[in-house]
Amino acid sequence: MPRYNGELHTDPDAMSCRTRFAPSPTGFLHIGGARTALYCWLEARRRGGTFVLRIEDTDRERSTDAAVQAILDGMTWLGLEADEGPIYQTDRTDRYTQVASELVQAGRAYYAYDTREEIDAMRAAAMAAGGKPRYDGRARELGLSDRADPNRVIRFRNPSAGSVVFEDKVKGRIEWSNAELDDLVLIRSDGFPTYNFAVVVDDMDMRITDVVRGDDHVNNTPRQINLYEALGATPPAFAHLPMILGSDGTKLSKRHGAVGVMQYRDDGYLPHAILNYLARLGWSHGDQEIFSREQMVDLFRIEDVNQSAARFDLAKLGWLNQQYLKQDDPASIAVHLEWHLVHAGYDIERGPPPADVVVALRDRVQTLKEMAERAEVWYRPLADYDEAAVSKHLTRDARAPLADARARLASVGTWCLEDISSALHDVGTALGVGMGKVAQPLRVAITGTQVSPDIAHTVFLAGREQALSRIDAALARIRVVD
């Protein structure tokens, strides 16, 4: 009986939790993969275990280096750093070949040379007989020897009787009849292992204790457990996560467009907001919605994950993102905002410090991208005015408040929020008008629009020089209209 080096199991660390995230590099890290990675990471962290990253690149046709990089970038951005890895399956080809031939020697696997056409015919026949399409096991008892052949594969001799039972940590007890399983290919004709075989060898070699993955893998689990048995290894615990569906209730997949994790960065989401959202999608802790990283690690238990699929809701992600925009330290948010400001092509030097912008705008936007867009007015010359805003607020009546505000702003001692605010209130008092008569024309003068943060902030961020010249421009405009 082939057996993997048993001494690894005596490693004291082998008893502690080891999880792995094992994406195939065929695209970017999408939201479903990110959640799987998060849950693996969380489970390992809480139990003081190890989180391993493994790249399943055995499909040479579809795997790309760019995709590997995209996955790595996504995980780094989210802060889900692996303790071990990345380990590439293509570096382990010899190991799979070795284990497969040991299985053949032990009578648990066999060579087969069926053509594609023959296999297709078997499937069709099985379907016609009312069963599921499958390989009929015709080479199983032939004892074919190894030889060069374009159709040479190694197949697993799956048990034909009995059933496989396992206790899934999220789905509960699952029983699968062996009669439903056919003899799966272990080594393909190109010499590379198939997914089901490589995973088992790797999880065994890497002493993975908890396999956490999407529930599209539940039906691979029974055959993998049979493989463990044939290898004389103890299967890990399994936890199959329900799928994440699109807002339309259909499967959320790569074809849904911009679902790569890095796209969320570009769209202005904070990595922690994504993590928090993903944690709450399929898991909960009472009525709590906001979780710090520490709280997640502390409270998350894979056993508490829900059993049903959930839909991805951008509105709630946006709400969560704003919660973090509001509660986090402005300086740390500013770091992220700066990325967007630069990305948008603004010259940061000619505008206010980003942290000041964060304070002014964080109650008003849900994403950093919106924040950067709204901040444009302080980083670029005022290009044009909104017509409706002009006709409503840059009227003859606005001339006095504007002129008075200009004079007071010009003589404000320190250009700070408090002094600007009181100076502007003095305008209203002096002229005997409400703040609306002062603030709105001023807002239009500074921003060209009717919408902006509170007027003191709006003026403050413009800087004294810009504020005064924009007021002058507005005053000039009123004169022209006259």
Next chain:
RNA sequence: GUCCCCAUCGUCUAGAGGCCUAGGACACAACCCUUUCACGGUUGCGACCGGGGUUCGAAUCCCCGUGGGGACGCCA
């Protein structure tokens, strides 16, 4: 076709037989606050898929329907 899984407000969920005239959050509506837009506050709208059981008692347990999802590759 065959096998597997799932099922509480529009969405994410709480609920592990009585605490449920079903709670929270997002979204939506109204009002309050207010210099705009927001934020915040208050209130409202809104769900146990259907049918049978079991039980004194079921959102919770069982069965059958129905609906949804997944899988059946020399993809992962």
